[in-house]
Amino acid sequence: MDLKKINKTKFICTIGFLLIICTISASATPDAIIDRSRTQFPDISASTISYINSKCNDVKSDLFLISDISSITDYQTGASSDTAFVDNIDLLDDTTTTNVVLIHSHGDTFLLSSFIKFKDDSKLYDNEVTSGMDSRNSGFIFAGACSSAKYTDLGNSFINKGFDTYFGYKETVYTLHNALFYSEFFDLGTFTNVPVSTAASYAADETKEEYGDDTSVANYRLIGDSTLCLRT
Numbered sequence: 001m002d003l004k005k006i007n008k009t010k011f012i013c014t015i016g017f018l019l020i021i022c023t024i025s026a027s028a029t030p031d032a033i034i035d036r037s038r039t040q041f042p043d044i045s046a047s048t049i050s051y052i053n054s055k056c057n058d059v060k061s062d063l064f065l066i067s068d069i070s071s072i073t074d075y076q077t078g079a080s081s082d083t084a085f086v087d088n089i090d091l092l093d094d095t096t097t098t099n100v101v102l103i104h105s106h107g108d109t110f111l112l113s114s115f116i117k118f119k120d121d122s123k124l125y126d127n128e129v130t131s132g133m134d135s136r137n138s139g140f141i142f143a144g145a146c147s148s149a150k151y152t153d154l155g156n157s158f159i160n161k162g163f164d165t166y167f168g169y170k171e172t173v174y175t176l177h178n179a180l181f182y183s184e185f186f187d188l189g190t191f192t193n194v195p196v197s198t199a200a201s202y203a204a205d206e207t208k209e210e211y212g213d214d215t216s217v218a219n220y221r222l223i224g225d226s227t228l229c230l231r232t
Helices: 007-023 046-063 081-092 126-132 153-160 174-190 196-211
Strands: 032-035 072-075 100-104 106-110 111-115 138-143 165-169 220-224
Touching: 032 046, 032 081, 046 072, 046 100, 046 174, 081 126, 100 174, 111 153, 126 153, 138 153, 138 174, 153 165, 153 220, 165 196, 174 196, 196 220
Parallel strands: 032 072, 032 100, 100 138, 138 165
Antiparallel strands: 106 111, 165 220
């Protein structure tokens, strides 16, 4: 199957779903979350913000191709803090087959722990997920931040709370490469019966084709079920 050619068919489907999106109430319990925290940090240009926003918009359209996702909360200025991010996840509709969370932000490590950073300078560690997040029936989280999976503690805290799979990076990831990667990841990953591991491999290849290098995105790690399909 030519993965590039199928984009034309998918575009036609997307147009139909966009018509449905317009009728969805903003107050509906969300099935998915997009968090654009990276756009709120001072070390970023206007053109990079625009690029991130365009890729997040692509992801948003793709997620609506999953029949069980009818409402997406898009935090265009990101969560206000680490605790707010956890609270936002707790608002997800737990009857949805697989909730999806995408966050693009800063990340790093301290001692032997990974964390995700927010615009108020707060940092989300595994203990905050363990103590502050409600248990869930399922879910997939894409933690698009540097070193978000260098250590497995943060990812495992989401798994222990009921998420099926956690995606993160083991080292530094370039901002533009990350944005392209998750756009391509969800482009393929929202087709029927495509495992997240296949979507990740495809996204790495597409990033390499675009930028001539996939070094930063190729250091990803899937924690939990790498055979999870977002759409079945």
